[in-house]
Amino acid sequence: MILKTAEKAKTLHIIDFGILYGFQWPILIKFLSKRDGGPPKLRITGIEYPQAGFRPAERIEETGRRLANYCQRFNVSFEYKAIPSRHWETIQIEDLNIKSDEVVAVNCLIRFKNLHDETIEVNSPKDAVLKLIRKINPSIFVQSIVNGTYNAPFFSTRFKESLFHYSALYDMYDTLICRENEWRLMIEREFLGREIMNVVACEGLERVERPETYKQWQVRNLRTGFRQLPLDKEIMDNFRGKLRAWYHKDFVFDEDNNWMLQGSDMPVMPYLLNLQLCDEYSS
Template sequence: MDPPSNKTPDSANTSKLEDQIVLSSFDQPLNPPHCDRDERSDKQSAKYAEEVELTEIFDMVLLCTCAKAKKVSCDISSEISSEVEKSPKNAALDLRTLLISCAQFVASGDQESASEMLKQIRQESSPTGDTYQRLASVFADGIEARLSRGGATLSKRGSIGKSNFFNRKTDTADNLKAYHVHLSSCPFIKVSISFANKMIFHTARNATTLHIIDFGILYGFQWPILIQHLSVMPGGPPKLRITGINLPQPGFRQAEHLEETGRLLARYCERFNVPFEYNPIVIQNWERIEIKDLKLESGEFVAVNCLFRSENLSDETLDVECPRDAVLSLIQKMNPDIFVQGVTNGSYNSPFFVTRFQEALLHYSALFDMFDATLPRDDQQRLHFEQELYRREAMNVIACEGAERVERPETYEQWQVRNVRAGFKILPLNQEVMKTLKDNVEAGYHRDFVLYEDGNWMVQGWKDRIICASSCWIPLHRSC
């Protein structure tokens, strides 16, 4: 139920705006800044030029400007096809067989045989080769780390895992460029963000204060385009409160990363004249957050957002009091007006190493195959994602056990059971939104990407494998 409002919404204008919030994620935003860079005098400092360039990069990626001017090819180029044809037909099968056999030797404790097979895999693999050569290179690194008992050490140093990858101190512009290439070649993140923003915008259209509680806010890349659309709502924008929750950053100033995210969002809110308040929460164990930490206020519209971070919470195989269920219980206590969840659909969370290894191999095979079909093999941003993000995730799955293993995905059906048990009911999918998103994926991306509905979940995949899923929930006592 929407909170009381002193606004008189214009339903026709609001409906049009809701459509634009989906479309703008694929096209030009409302009143976009000009894409061409103005000529700068030689007297301007290098620092100023760098700041201007960074602002343009942020706008290009986060507000989707210049989307038409620079679009990554979403079909197989003749160059890529030619390279694939040159690859031996049985090469992929051979490498996959070698990897699974090597994992079996590792599981049985036969380190000598595993090491010998690992050498053979190394000879056949390459980080710049075809799909399975690149995949084998990554998985070989994971096996080697496990054999050297280095998994726990690497994880503690922040070298393994998705969350550590995104929390590292790296060049912001480089990260944004890689992120942009990923969004342009693969719809998974873009569609998930568009879906979440659309549902939050639609349900909060009468709110005077919108409070977004974002579990795993990272850089806050999801929110600038929503801020832009809130700014032109009939009757004026609501006050926006964002509670950003993230893991502590290694080092002395553990909250520095989250503070930078707050400053970024504050700049966009100031630019679009949206009243803004930011509440950062830096904590290792999200299940220990208390309601009072969230600073909830009476009469505000509460939207809980958690995209692709649920799988980093521990489960019952590690803790008797399952942190996943504890966080869901916390969200239920917030009594949110909407809870948007996006999950990685994966079965590689088995406590048994070989089973986990085989399932991870299937999952990452699809991701590497996806990039091989949408990006040239010498693309540096592709290499960045494969050898940085995907490599860190896969190595964590392969090399780490116990609390050191933070990549613990479940299927969306398993999350369905958890959410219902925690006292939530799923909301029906908006069919107009689904059609818009599906049409845009079909028009703008490779033909082998799929998007469809399954039990009120929006599922996305590559060929015959489901990669991720999104859904919306409310507490049982609330009306839809």
């Protein structure tokens, strides 16, 4: 969707909330380099939590250097700005250095689940970040989320829902990967284990895992003033073809109300769904 939006752009500016290591961008850079008439200039503003220690921006800046090397390899003009921030809702539009002659795309890959909501703060950071994106007025906003129901303020409800969610994930892993696999053990220890600990053991500001369902995000997005784009039929058909050819039979791919849904069709449907919402609106 971003590639299509930028097909006539001289400059493409991507604002990425939660850029982390930037692994989501090399494939786009490669396609931009093959564009008829030559690639546009690519600007990326990477927003990420600062790392602990004396160099809070080091990891985000390293992401920029890695992407710059990749752009140089494919002859794509590149500019990068790192914004280390613990509170994304405090970022101002002036910090983003948006120019009038560029196509702007906003992206967030499953990181809005770490923003606090109105159960913690009266002025919800989730809504505040959406309002910032609305103010940016991008040509496209691509939002991918973890579809989760384990954000209840009450422990018993949260424990039950998180049990459903993570047990379904482990069922999926058991189907695809043996339990002794080193990569699986690393993911379970470094990612899933920490998430489960945070969901179950932490309360208040200390609980940073706060996913919502895509229907809850739908309400937030519409309330903020976004208008959904229909999913591209050609892209969806391409995904379905690759799913049938390459993926496990229990992997499911669907759409609902212009959300792209991905998950695993186990006895308990895992709530690990990668959803994409594209919003485009005029001033």
